[in-house]
Amino acid sequence: MGRKAAGLFVKGPEGPFERKEFERRAVSAKDVDIDIKYAGICASDMHTATNDWRGSDYSELGICPGHEIAGVVRAVGSEVTKFKVGDRVGVGCMVDSCRTCEDCQEGNEQLCGKGNVPTYNGRYKFDHHPDKGAKTYGGYSTNIVVDEAFVLRIPDNLTLDKAAPLLCCGITTFSPLYHYGLKKGQHFAVAGLGGLGHMAVKFALAIGAKVTVLSRGTAKREDARKLGAHDYVDVTNKKEMRRARRSIHFILDTISAKHDLNAYLRLLKNDGKLIIVGGAPDPLPLQAFSLIGGRKIVGGSPIGGIAETQTMLDFCGEHNVYPDIELISADYVHEAYKRLESADVRYRFVIDASSLEREIVFPAVKL
Incomplete structure (x- = not known):
């Protein structure tokens, strides 16, 4: 069994968000178990939550958005070699790919010929994955389990709240x-x-x-x-x-x-x-x-592959480049989406994941 998590979910295109407790998968040999500290809010989160792009899957628990994730490693699987407990890490827009096609072999997992697996609103579909068939739930949550091949190292001089949006924007x-x-x-x-x-x-x-x-x-x-x-x-x-x-x-x-x-x-x-x-x-x-x-x-151009994303993070560390953010608590997400829709943000909302540890009761309002 995996460990408990709390996250923000939507069950339909009009919302509202709900805080739900759920179970992440157990840590397999190649997995990294991450305590999420911060999660950026991307415009694609909003479009997916409201089904603007007509590809939203509200089945099972619903949709837990978030693919700009920064946190700290809590545990690692027995075969993990890239990370250890306590490392500062990030997860971006994808959590798996076929790993065998020409693009994946060249480090362009974002262009995977069989389609990469998105961090949320997707399903693990490849035989090599221990959770094949399961739905993916994203970073508006307290923790996440990700194969080490799709985890990034965050330079020590970048604060985690400002590093989170780097994983997408x-x-x-x-x-x-x-x-x-x-x-x-x-x-x-x-x-x-x-x-x-x-x-x-x-x-x-x-x-x-x-x-x-x-x-x-x-x-x-x-x-x-x-x-x-x-x-x-x-x-x-x-x-x-x-x-x-x-x-x-x-x-x-x-x-x-x-x-x-x-x-x-x-x-x-x-x-x-x-x-x-x-x-x-x-x-x-x-x-x-x-x-x-x-x-x-x-x-x-879409996002980059894993190696290129690490190059980007290292570049940001070397040149002290980071986004301008507005840090919010989880109970502000509805207001954040309204402001995002009207371009009223300079320039990225970031959720403090610790605010998900407590109960949240959202008003029955439309997204």
Whole structure:
């Protein structure tokens, strides 16, 4: 038998959250048993909880979101070699993959040809896993058991509360910069300044790039300055957009709403790159000649693999890079989701998992 845990669950698209006690699986030979200290709140948590993406599985206990997890190792299985009791660790968006396909063998478990197993709202499906068929429950909880192959080491100089969001918003922005090769001295721009965008600014500055923030209106101009950005362009201002034309080497697009890619492509130098990480639900207009004329590239990027995620964490430790967070207790999650939906957060909510140790009675309100 495994040990008891307490977590936040939703049983339907309208909520509300409920605190439930449940049992994690027993620790197998390759498993790491983690006391969760902090769990970040990602926009994908909200979209999954409310079934916005039409893939939510409310069966059994419901959905316990959370894939930005930071904690401390409580116990390890008999064959674990990478971690020991007391280590500071993290868990990100996935907890298993097939491990045999070409992508997995190359360290790209996030691109697993048979589909990786998400940290929540998924099921273990591979024969090698001791809990095959069981549902996955995420980080809005007091503890979790994860195969050591999907556990990350958190550098000692990063506090766990600020390290937690790095396991999703950190790697989501670091991976494209790393994979597509942002270089020191290049002009980098991020489209959108939210949870992802503010991390992109910090990573690009640490790499040594000139950094510009592209955003609608002027509301975030001061935020961009405080983060250290060298320039700010209001994309609704034609004069500012003309000024920025053909000046940028690399744009990271974090916008999750419909927008005109062609307007951003006009800002790129020849051979420039526009890489999309924002999950816009509708098709984005793209004209062929926006690419052809300047030999420009449009690409996409999900999260990174395990090795790349560890590289990101080590980079953050070396360069003292971490997200701006608002620490909350578990009973604030409904309000946090409302604020997240209206972009009222600078820039990541993080749940203190110790607040789950006590009873919580949520009002019968819709998410």
